[in-house]
Amino acid sequence: MAKPKAKPEKLQDKEILTSELAAIVGKTPQWIRQLTRDKVLHQVGRGKYCLGEAVQAYCEHVSGGKEEEQRPRLIDFKTQHEKIKAEKAELELEQMKGNLHAAADVERLLSDLILTTKSRLLGVPSRIAAACENESAEVVEAIVQREIETALSALAKYTPDKIGGEIDHGSPEDG
Structure with a gap:
């Protein structure tokens, strides 16, 4: 009588050292x-x-662990890191194109505009005091109006391309 054939062991079930x-x-x-x-x-x-x-x-370990586990996987961190790098590159490109400005540059520009306008407005009384002496109310009003408009003209001249570049401080006569 022939011996029954032994069932071959499947490769995935094989024990290895x-x-x-x-x-x-x-x-x-x-x-x-x-x-x-x-x-x-x-x-x-x-x-x-x-x-x-x-x-x-081992493959699961290398890929960062099981998806159903409640802890983050390495692959998740790598994906997040790549997204952040892409966003950073996008922002740098926009900045190079001039469509994006650093907050410090914008803050510096706006601060300068506010301080310049404030000093020009505070200088209005001293500039018009002599011109308004013995004048009628209409003339005084016109002089005050003109001086305030001159002081505010710096704000009207503002252009976004000044951000990051030199800031126009106006002429010395403007105050």
């Missing part, structure tokens, strides 16, 4: 033992691993 698994994944046996201590890989016997389970567990 630590050194064999290390050779398969391209790491050292010490690395495999560390992953075992970290509970990434599970031994089926002393120094033995089930090939299919070990390779799948």
Whole structure:
């Protein structure tokens, strides 16, 4: 009577040694033992691993862990990092095109505009005092109106292309 054929063992169910698994994944046996201590890989016997389970567990570990786990995966951090780099490059491009300005530049420009306008407006009384002496109310009103309009003209001359460049402080006669 012939012996029954032994069922061949499936490759994924084959038990392999630590050194064999290390050779398969391209790491050292010490690395495999560390992953075992970290509970990434599970031994089926002393120094033995089930090939299919070990390779799948290692691949999962390399990709950052299981998706259903509540902790972030390495691949998630890498994806987020790449998105941030793309956003940064986009902002730098817009800045080079002149469509985006640094907050410090805008703050400096607006601060200068406000201070210049304030000083011009505060200088109005001293500039018109002599001109308004013994004048009628209509003439005084016209002189005050003209001086205020002159002081505010710096705001009307504002253009966005001055951001990041030199700021127009007006002429010394303007105050």
